Amino acid sequence: MQNRISCATAFLAVAVFSSWAVLTVTSTTDTYFTGAVFEFVQTQHCTSDPEEAMEVIQFNLDIFVPVAVLAKSKGADIIVFPEYSIFPECSRDQTALFCEVVPDPKKVKANPCVEAEEFADRTTLRTLSCMARNNSIVVQANMGDMQKCEGEPGCPPEGHWQYNTNVVFDKDGTIIARYRKEHLWQEYHFDLPQEKQDPKFTVDFGTYLSYVCFDIFLERIIEEELDDDVDGVLFSTMWENTMPMGMTVEFFQAWVMATNLTLLAACIQLPGQMALGSGLFHGQYGALAYTYDPDGLQNL
């Protein structure tokens, strides 16, 4: 842990479309950042029609954009969106329609908002990047990422891999992290990455890891979080609560207390599948702000 990050300020607002109620949690320490997580009501529309697939993406992004503006208006430095919030779990062919080629930030410095022409047909990346840039806020979102693989060993018949991927944009809208989920959970529509992913990135308020859902249970994350320079984890998930050990909020609180790290966790709100529970958690303080209410509403 770096000492300069001694506490995270958190807030949680409950949103019912136009009426927003806001609850703020403020720490008394003088070094802090403000984080926001969005618990999203998932759109469950699968389609094999490319135009309809675009409409699904657009529908969801149209909700994200004002949410980021609201988060910024409350002083947020970062906003985390859940897993499967831009499109739902569909068949492999249908999922391909939602995927975009996400550049590797280790190889190229890409800013889809600035390079709008190059990213003209990648609506998700362009919108998320502009959202980060317009509001000067770090954004983590979970999307589908596609990579051509024709001629490579094991390449699927369609000629590309597709991955469940977190993408992180800095406050200028530049892609600073791309993390492909390493532990898929009955997701036959996605492929496992061919190599170990690098979830680490640094922003003005610290060094963080970007993880998706089931990854948090496994040895890999433990390996990484033990690095001294890591301050916390940004976690996008569609977590189905199970008794007694797999309850979101309890697990998140126990996790930060055990690791003494910060966790920003954004889950889908899908009470029918027991998926809910999001919040901001910090070391020995545990939960700074959280929501755990199967009300079928979005929560920021």
Ligand SMILES: *[C@@H]1O[C@H](CO)[C@@H](O)[C@H](O)[C@H]1NC(C)=O
């Ligand atoms: C947890 O981290 C804080 C801030 O870095 C530090 O002051 C504190 O001693 C740590 N607590 C434990 C139990 O390691």
Ligand SMILES: *[C@@H]1O[C@H](CO)[C@@H](O)[C@H](O)[C@H]1NC(C)=O
């Ligand atoms: C960003 O700002 C530009 C210019 O005001 C606007 O046209 C665009 O819709 C905004 N995009 C997002 C995602 O906020």
